């Protein structure tokens with residue numbers, strides 16, 4: 188028997204360290220040392236948290252709302268979520284079919300933990316949010332990646348779902364609007380997917396965290412609102428992080444059939460308990476604020492302006508292509524494959540990660556390499572920075588891509 192004591196078990200070994208850790212570290216170091224870095228990798232909006240949320244949190248502290256809450260979340264918050272979902276998305280989830288978690292991330296994790304048996308397969312459209320494959324694996328499942336066509340915004344189709352489904356396929360994880368592509372599924376596209384899910388008897392985990400960030404003429408449709416069958420087979424996940432600029436407050440939620448919510452609540456009771464009482468009151472303050480909807484519309488219009496600026500500018504860059512126009516979230520996925528194999532100064536750009544590293548080193552602009560999103564040859568560019576900074580970042584990107592040179596004996 189080995190006397191060597193291993194502190195890390197098998198489950199930890201299946202989750203690799205972040206593929207972008209060194210880029211992130213360099214980005215932070217450069218920023219901390221006072222360099223003029225333009226960070227276009229961000230996953231959060233740059234607006235302040237809704238004032239009504241902050242006021243509710245202050246009041247919660249002052250009035251002693253500082254104890255454990257019910258594991259599934261306070262009754263007032265679950266009622267507010269139920270009413271919000273009904274008013275905004277046309278779904279009717281009673282408060283008893285809602286569980287509040289520490290961010291949408293924990294809600295997604297608990298949903299997969301509650302649902303999967305070892306070896307169950309989960310269809311995962313690519314490009315995907317970085318955490319999905321690891322969540323599925325940690326929950327004992329196997330991710331089967333489904334990739335749509337770039338020109339169609341990478342959106343998956345019923346045909347692609349059918350082609351990848353096997354007898355072991357239990358679920359489909361559908362993120363709409365999509366991180367990292369910014370694609371938004373139309374109602375007709377979702378209806379076709381819902382029919383396929385019914386035929387194959389798949390549970391649909393619908394991550395709708397960017398629901399409030401959809402730009403006209405595109406519109407958002409909640410998967411569960413499509414039909415009674417869709418309502419039964421969907422676990423709807425959402426939260427306040429992206430909607431109300433509350434990423435640090437850690438409040439997300441899931442709404443689903445009662446047995447799923449019961450199982451998720453049991454798992455949460457032994458891992459995290461209910462989320463922070465103060466954050467829950469803050470989320471309640473945001474969801475019930477009389478001017479929340481008008482403020483969201485103002486913020487959406489502001490982001491839409493930046494979206495247009497970025498799409499137009501990227502299309503004008505040498506060797507960069509935007510294969511489709513994103514209509515949601517706050518990302519543009521840019522195809523930089525034409526830059527690969529070329530060099531910038533002494534660096535040969537071999538992949539999207541090297542592209543991002545060289546761009547950061549030479550122009551102090553951060554973008555997210557697509558490799559960890561299942562999008563080789565692409566970079567994700569966020570537009571959640573002030574307009575002037577976005578324009579400056581684009582100018583620097585232009586300088587960078589204009590300076591790329593072919594390799595070989597006839598170096599130009």
Ligand code: PMP
Pocket residue numbers: 230289290291292293316362366394396426427428429434438439
């Ligand atoms: N889903 C997607 C697609 C996301 O992009 C994120 C955040 N980056 C989350 C879920 C998690 O959000 P939260 O902050 O509520 O945990």
